[in-house]
Amino acid sequence: METKELFPEILDEIKAVGGDVYRLCYQCGKCDVVCPWNTVTDYSMRKIIREAAFGLTDISSDDIWRCTTCGSCPDRCPRGVKQIDLSVALRTLASNFNIIVPSAAGVKGARSSLGSDGNPLGEDRSKRADWAEGLPVKPFTENAEVLFFGCCYQSYDPRMQKVAAATANILAHAGVEFGILGTKESCCGESVRKTGSEDVFKGLAKDNIKAFIDAGGKKIVVSSPHCFEAFAKEYAEFMVNFEVLHISQFLSELVRDGRLEIPGEISKTVAYHDPCYLGRHNGIYDEPRDLLSSITGLKLVEMESSRESSLCCGGGGGRVWMETVKGERFSDDRIEQARAVGAEVLATACPYCITMLEDSRLTLGAEDELEIRDITEIIQEAILETCKVEKD
Numbered sequence: 001m002e003t004k005e006l007f008p009e010i011l012d013e014i015k016a017v018g019g020d021v022y023r024l025c026y027q028c029g030k031c032d033v034v035c036p037w038n039t040v041t042d043y044s045m046r047k048i049i050r051e052a053a054f055g056l057t058d059i060s061s062d063d064i065w066r067c068t069t070c071g072s073c074p075d076r077c078p079r080g081v082k083q084i085d086l087s088v089a090l091r092t093l094a095s096n097f098n099i100i101v102p103s104a105a106g107v108k109g110a111r112s113s114l115g116s117d118g119n120p121l122g123e124d125r126s127k128r129a130d131w132a133e134g135l136p137v138k139p140f141t142e143n144a145e146v147l148f149f150g151c152c153y154q155s156y157d158p159r160m161q162k163v164a165a166a167t168a169n170i171l172a173h174a175g176v177e178f179g180i181l182g183t184k185e186s187c188c189g190e191s192v193r194k195t196g197s198e199d200v201f202k203g204l205a206k207d208n209i210k211a212f213i214d215a216g217g218k219k220i221v222v223s224s225p226h227c228f229e230a231f232a233k234e235y236a237e238f239m240v241n242f243e244v245l246h247i248s249q250f251l252s253e254l255v256r257d258g259r260l261e262i263p264g265e266i267s268k269t270v271a272y273h274d275p276c277y278l279g280r281h282n283g284i285y286d287e288p289r290d291l292l293s294s295i296t297g298l299k300l301v302e303m304e305s306s307r308e309s310s311l312c313c314g315g316g317g318g319r320v321w322m323e324t325v326k327g328e329r330f331s332d333d334r335i336e337q338a339r340a341v342g343a344e345v346l347a348t349a350c351p352y353c354i355t356m357l358e359d360s361r362l363t364l365g366a367e368d369e370l371e372i373r374d375i376t377e378i379i380q381e382a383i384l385e386t387c388k389v390e391k392d
């Protein structure tokens with residue numbers, strides 16, 4: 001890239017929002033080799049870093065909104081550059097100038113709804129616990145073993161409400177005393193933070209922390225890897241320390257301790273998709289696989305990209321609220337990878353992954369050959385004879 005002129009004002013702005021991580025970069029390009037965007041377009045994180053270093057960043061470009069924060073490139077960088085921090089900083093900068101490209105316009109609505117109702121979906125806070133009606137779910141009390149925190153998508157999205165119901169049914173079947181905070185829950189804020197909206201994140205984090213402490217919740221079980229990332233890691237910045245478990249970890253504990261049996265049989269070929277924020281960001285690869293493998297008849301297969309090299313669904317970093325044009329959707333490629341290994345079910349453990357993959361399944365016309373399912377839906381099916389299912 002030719003660089004003819006420096007723009008120190010932009011450099012100062014980038015530094016002011018925490019984006020001077022580019023200083024370490026020596027332009028080796030290893031980040032670009034692993035970036036999923038390079039399989040669908042000519043996006044280059046190396047170039048973005050180079051431009052930032054010279055104050056040549058174009059904050060009106062789509063590229064600064066592309067990074068899904070998938071976590072593939074930070075691990076590969078020989079200089080320890082925090083590429084995700086730079087992406088967040090550039091989005092913060094663009095937001096501060098009120099420049100949000102049309103493809104990222106959904107971020108504005110999500111931020112607004114998060115500020116008013118604590119969820120990014122434009123839904124009413126008073127309806128947050130409606131998903132639990134008719135299910136064995138109680139309001140959380142201090143004596144309960146577990147505070148179950150379903151995410152915004154599980155609270156409001158009809159497809160994801162089925163996952164919340166499956167989770168509640170399994171917990172009840174295992175005899176776990178659990179409860180929810182219902183209307184006192186707010187979005188974890190992880191994704192909106194990655195769009196460069198630190199103030200909205202802080203407001204949500206403070207509301208949740210107060211709600212957890214007021215309720216006396218100590219062990220928090222979450223379904224979303226994004227909630228896991230926020231509660232277990234990001235909220236620690238506020239000097240709090242909650243015990244947080246992803247549902248795959250908690251169910252594995254229940255099985256290990258003999259509290260949960262999965263007696264049924266499912267004779268299907270299942271591929272497991274590692275969500276970025278469960279796998280790469282938090283190293284949870286085995287628990288979901290172990291749970292699936294323990295089901296009689298279920299054949300677990302691995303796709304071309306799995307575990308540490310899992311292909312991102314495209315929904316992280318706030319991309320779930322942005323437009324991704326046909327031909328650039330990673331979730332489309334993931335469907336093809338699942339088809340290539342003969343999977344009848346593509347299983348995962350993240351609401352964004354399910355949302356993105358379900359969308360691709362429909363647009364690719366794969367409805368009749370491939371199911372997208374959360375691991376809890378599969379486990380629920382396997383224990384169906386003894387687990388009373390109120391919603392499916």
Ligand code: SF4
Pocket residue numbers: 024025026027028029030031032045046049076077078079080081083
């Ligand atoms: S891998 Fe690291 S050093 Fe190499 S180009 Fe990317 S950010 Fe720069």
Ligand code: SF4
Pocket residue numbers: 031034035036037045066067068069070071072073074083084
């Ligand atoms: S975090 Fe993932 S999407 Fe973002 S630049 Fe790195 S590899 Fe690409």
